[in-house]
Amino acid sequence: MSRFSCICGEVTHEVDEPADASLVAYPSAAMLRTRREIAELIAAYVESGDAARREEWLRRYLGEPLGHDEPLVEIAELIVNRELNVGFLPIFRCPHCGRIALSDPETGKWEFFARG
Numbered sequence: 001m002s003r004f005s006c007i008c009g010e011v012t013h014e015v016d017e018p019a020d021a022s023l024v025a026y027p028s029a030a031m032l033r034t035r036r037e038i039a040e041l042i043a044a045y046v047e048s049g050d051a052a053r054r055e056e057w058l059r060r061y062l063g064e065p066l067g068h069d070e071p072l073v074e075i076a077e078l079i080v081n082r083e084l085n086v087g088f089l090p091i092f093r094c095p096h097c098g099r100i101a102l103s104d105p106e107t108g109k110w111e112f113f114a115r116g
Ligand SMILES: [Zn+2]
Pocket: 006, 007, 008, 009, 010, 094, 095, 096, 097, 098, 099
């Protein structure tokens, strides 16, 4: 996010954001399912055959062609990033007051929680 407005009144801009301010949470069941899907996708890519078949597999997976001769680690990272980019709950820890804000996935509104 480019900036975050906390209920404490402080605004944190992305460029000033501490590295541990933006977090994500996944429902446990979704994380278990996604981890398995990622493993299956990477295995399917590796086992799809020679370079031409792997390229075709990747084109079908992405819906568009990718460059030739991408290292396996780049392909694996692309798959991991793509699969983990859905189903998470954004969390922000205000660097000024320490409140935790959780974004409602339905409304996008933030709920704030403070240490008791
Ligand atoms: Zn705050």
